[in-house]
Amino acid sequence: MLQTVNLTKNYGNFTALHGLNLQLDAGDIMGFIGPNGAGKTTTIKIVATLLKPTSGTVYVDGIDICTNPEDARPLIGYMPDLYGLYDDVKVWEYLDFFASAYRIPANQRKGTIQDALEIVDLTTKREAFVKDLSRGMQQRLCLAKTILHNPKLLLLDEPASGLDPRARIEIKELLSELRKMGKTILISSHILPELADFCNKVAIIEQGKLIVSGSVDEIMAQCKGGTELRIKLVEVGDHVMKILAGMDTVGDVRQEDGCVIVTYTGAPGEHFHVLNELLKNGCQVLSFEEQQVDLEDLFMKVTKGIVS
Amino acid sequence: MAFASAVKKCIHEKFYETVYDNPVIVKDMRTRMRGAKGFAVIACYLAFISITLLICTSASVFTQVTGNSDSKFGETIFQWLMNIQALLVTFIVPALTSGSVTIELEKHTIGLVALSRLTTGRIILGKQLSVFFYTLVLVICSVPLASIAMMYGGLSPAEIAISYLMLIAWAFLISSIGVFWSSLFNRTITATLMSYVSCGIYAIFSYIVGGSSGHFWMMFIPGQPQTNVMPPFVGLYPAWAPVVAFSHAEIGSMHIPIPIIAITLHLAVGLLLLCTAIMHVKYRRDDMSLPVRILLVSISSIVVMLICSTMIGSLPQSPQAQIINGMVSQLGSSQSSGNLGIGIVGFIALGILSSFVAVFATGPIRDKEANVFRQSLLSWRKIFRGDLRGSIPFMILWSIVLYGFAGIGLKLNSALSGAQGFPNVSPWGNAGPVNQVMNSLSDWTSYAQIGIALVVSVICYSAVGILLSSLFHSRRSAFVLTALYIIVSFSIFPLLYLMSDWIKDTPIWQLCALGPALPMSVACDVTNSLPSFWWAKEDSWLVTSLLNVAMTIIVLGLASLSAGKYGGVKED
Numbered sequence: 001m002l003q004t005v006n007l008t009k010n011y012g013n014f015t016a017l018h019g020l021n022l023q024l025d026a027g028d029i030m031g032f033i034g035p036n037g038a039g040k041t042t043t044i045k046i047v048a049t050l051l052k053p054t055s056g057t058v059y060v061d062g063i064d065i066c067t068n069p070e071d072a073r074p075l076i077g078y079m080p081d082l083y084g085l086y087d088d089v090k091v092w093e094y095l096d097f098f099a100s101a102y103r104i105p106a107n108q109r110k111g112t113i114q115d116a117l118e119i120v121d122l123t124t125k126r127e128a129f130v131k132d133l134s135r136g137m138q139q140r141l142c143l144a145k146t147i148l149h150n151p152k153l154l155l156l157d158e159p160a161s162g163l164d165p166r167a168r169i170e171i172k173e174l175l176s177e178l179r180k181m182g183k184t185i186l187i188s189s190h191i192l193p194e195l196a197d198f199c200n201k202v203a204i205i206e207q208g209k210l211i212v213s214g215s216v217d218e219i220m221a222q223c224k225g226g227t228e229l230r231i232k233l234v235e236v237g238d239h240v241m242k243i244l245a246g247m248d249t250v251g252d253v254r255q256e257d258g259c260v261i262v263t264y265t266g267a268p269g270e271h272f273h274v275l276n277e278l279l280k281n282g283c284q285v286l287s288f289e290e291q292q293v294d295l296e297d298l299f300m301k302v303t304k305g306i307v308s
Numbered sequence: 309m310a311f312a313s314a315v316k317k318c319i320h321e322k323f324y325e326t327v328y329d330n331p332v333i334v335k336d337m338r339t340r341m342r343g344a345k346g347f348a349v350i351a352c353y354l355a356f357i358s359i360t361l362l363i364c365t366s367a368s369v370f371t372q373v374t375g376n377s378d379s380k381f382g383e384t385i386f387q388w389l390m391n392i393q394a395l396l397v398t399f400i401v402p403a404l405t406s407g408s409v410t411i412e413l414e415k416h417t418i419g420l421v422a423l424s425r426l427t428t429g430r431i432i433l434g435k436q437l438s439v440f441f442y443t444l445v446l447v448i449c450s451v452p453l454a455s456i457a458m459m460y461g462g463l464s465p466a467e468i469a470i471s472y473l474m475l476i477a478w479a480f481l482i483s484s485i486g487v488f489w490s491s492l493f494n495r496t497i498t499a500t501l502m503s504y505v506s507c508g509i510y511a512i513f514s515y516i517v518g519g520s521s522g523h524f525w526m527m528f529i530p531g532q533p534q535t536n537v538m539p540p541f542v543g544l545y546p547a548w549a550p551v552v553a554f555s556h557a558e559i560g561s562m563h564i565p566i567p568i569i570a571i572t573l574h575l576a577v578g579l580l581l582l583c584t585a586i587m588h589v590k591y592r593r594d595d596m597s598l599p600v601r602i603l604l605v606s607i608s609s610i611v612v613m614l615i616c617s618t619m620i621g622s623l624p625q626s627p628q629a630q631i632i633n634g635m636v637s638q639l640g641s642s643q644s645s646g647n648l649g650i651g652i653v654g655f656i657a658l659g660i661l662s663s664f665v666a667v668f669a670t671g672p673i674r675d676k677e678a679n680v681f682r683q684s685l686l687s688w689r690k691i692f693r694g695d696l697r698g699s700i701p702f703m704i705l706w707s708i709v710l711y712g713f714a715g716i717g718l719k720l721n722s723a724l725s726g727a728q729g730f731p732n733v734s735p736w737g738n739a740g741p742v743n744q745v746m747n748s749l750s751d752w753t754s755y756a757q758i759g760i761a762l763v764v765s766v767i768c769y770s771a772v773g774i775l776l777s778s779l780f781h782s783r784r785s786a787f788v789l790t791a792l793y794i795i796v797s798f799s800i801f802p803l804l805y806l807m808s809d810w811i812k813d814t815p816i817w818q819l820c821a822l823g824p825a826l827p828m829s830v831a832c833d834v835t836n837s838l839p840s841f842w843w844a845k846e847d848s849w850l851v852t853s854l855l856n857v858a859m860t861i862i863v864l865g866l867a868s869l870s871a872g873k874y875g876g877v878k879e880d
Binding site for chain 2: 048074076082083085087089096098100101103106
């Protein structure tokens with residue numbers, strides 16, 4: 001559905017993007033993560049056909065957006081980080097403006113607007129002025145505008161920034177709804193927990209360079225260099241450390257908060273052998289679990305904390 | 309039949325999409341007319357007109373300016389009405405239009421609009437038409453006030469209708485100026501300032517120049533007002549509309565109504581500005597080079613033709629010719645008005661063309677590896693495209709068309725004054741070896757000589773623009789330096805002329821030939837008291853042309869080298 005090929009963007013002597021390659025299949029939801037100034041918004045604006053790349057190109061549903069931006073635009077729904085709203089119009093008038101701008105036939109507009117309002121749960125605010133809506137509602141209205149023309153690809157640039165926790169949860173629920181509708185979504189954010197349980201793919205970018213991209217599970221394994229196991233024992237002594245260090249499928253072994261953290265490098269799903277080995281050597285194991293690494297850990301691990 | 313219905317359907321669809329179902333118009337009109345705000349503006353507009361009208365007409369009655377005639381009184385009321393409305397439209401409309409595009413940038417909505425299926429043309433036209441329609445409402449609301457003037461007599465409905473049409477065309481132009489500046493800048497305050505400055509300058513210019521030329525005409529040529537013959541641009545400012553509603557300009561044997569000239573010119577310039585604005589909308593720049601260039605060439609050529617045919621040249625009894633002759637005689641000229649006309653026309657044409665060289669001859673060089681020299685001179689297919697490669701061919705075409713229309717104007721002018729042929733006196737006598745040959749060929753010799761110098765100078769200016777575009781990464785730098793070069797080149801002769809007492813014995817004086825002002829000044833014959841050149845003064849056109857040809861070759865050669873080395877102006 002979306003493919004960027006060696007995407008590079010220069011602003012004068014400053015290179016905002018260095019040969020970025022991304023791939024999203026239909027139905028994918030990719031979290032586009034990076035610190036402020038990493039090049040997320042530039043990438044999204046290029047994909048949205050609002051900026052021209054210095055070199056490289058982007059394909060949306062097989063259409064080269066650099067040569068045929070007009071053909072690609074109906075397929076794209078774009079929600080900018082600084083979302084634009086006309087504050088002196090009513091909610092339905094705002095959506096009617098964009099419905100007409102997207103050439104939705106006049107006799108279908110009313111129904112389309114109603115559907116979009118239902119999805120974002122703003123039906124009761126239909127006659128309200130945009131300027132009177134709360135920030136969360138304005139964000140949802142902008143999202144309603146984005147899905148109005150039923151695009152295949154949604155580009156959401158920091159959709160939950162500046163929202164309170166309640167509004168953020170509402171936006172998250174809304175995005176889950178869109179995922180169920182089969183939309184392909186590229187969502188940028190630097191607030192990682194909001195993406196963790198939502199995306200099936202992740203791309204991390206820093207200083208305009210793609211550091212890592214792929215499915216969340218793959219990247220976790222790749223970045224950790226194996227599965228981390230957290231083992232709680234009645235007594236942690238040197239003999240336990242020796243047993244673990246002596247195993248071929250164990251990499252790093254360290255103690256943390258009274259537990260032993262083991263990096264398992266063996267075949268996936270066969271880390272029970274580590275437990276068997278401990279029990280066989282008479283170790284009293286209280287708990288044995290796979291360590292959960294979230295996106296935040298992953299992000300901190302792969303980025304250098306450099307803000308370009 | 310099928311073709312007719314297809315055309316009808318196409319026009320209907322275009323009208324439906326552009327005007328009736330244009331979301332920009334719908335939204336802007338909706339918000340503008342919502343609540344009491346829109347109606348309050350209309351009420352204030354009418355109240356201001358009514359009160360001012362009352363004060364002005366009362367003053368007229370008390371001072372007996374209009375005498376006791378009711379018909380004169382009616383005419384006075386109507387003239388005041390048009391004066392006030394012209395002023396109000398000039399003040400109100402820029403305030404409504406100058407933020408039309410910049411507000412979208414400031415509210416970050418431009419990206420969302422640009423991504424929709426709205427074309428840039430619909431966006432710009434929507435912005436302009438929404439204000440224009442609102443102004444129409446204001447203007448139409450004042451019609452009942454005009455009917456008061458009608459009650460006193462002396463005014464026909466046709467006169468009122470023509471005057472209102474001229475005011476509406478004025479509103480169209482003013483609203484287009486606002487949208488044009490709004491598309492060029494990122495901030496509303498800058499766009500508003502530029503809109504007011506440009507509208508103000510044009511309003512004052514059209515009021516004073518148009519009005520004064522009308523008065524001169526009436527004063528100097530008794531009988532002209534009775535025949536309603538007036539200079540062509542007398543009715544540009546709508547305040548003059550009641551005076552010129554039934555007047556016409558005499559172009560050769562043609563009688564062109566003054567209102568037609570004003571309305572057509574304002575609509576055409578308005579359209580030109582809108583097309584230019586379409587090329588500047590952020591994120592969605594549509595290439596409107598073809599209509600922009602066609603409109604620019606057409607408008608400038610027709611305006612120059614109208615100027616030449618009525619106001620300049622061998623029309624000895626025209627007030628303009630008398631004034632110009634008077635001014636020139638003070639400079640020591642003894643030239644006949646026919647030759648003077650050629651010189652002045654050369655200056656006007658060069659002035660118009662030079663003003664636009666920096667616009668058309670600067671920009672990114674697309675094919676950096678190719679030979680810029682060959683590209684620049686032979687890319688005639690790109691003449692109506694927004695491509696630097698077509699800039700020199702376009703400037704050549706424009707120069708020829710513009711100067712050609714100027715010649716037609718002078719020819720018509722000669723016919724009007726009863727002179728035979730054009731120019732019927734050999735312009736520079738028989739002095740100079742080239743002139744001796746040229747003069748024997750045709751009466752058009754001097755016209756052709758100035759034309760050659762003009763075209764070659766414009767080519768050289770364009771070449772300088774291309775060279776600077778190949779050197780700088782920023783178009784703004786190339787633009788500014790090209791404009792500076794043109795100003796220096798244009799003023800080199802006047803500057804050296806002023807310093808002639810000090811430099812007359814030095815070779816510096818010969819540098820006069822670098823600027824195109826020399827041959828035109830020779831044509832105007834203001835060079836009698838000047839020091840001698842290395843060549844016969846009458847051959848100045850040839851020397852200037854040859855120097856400019858040599859400069860063009862050198863400059864384009866350098867551009868070929870620098871384009872590959874430095875890359876030149878970068879694309880947006």
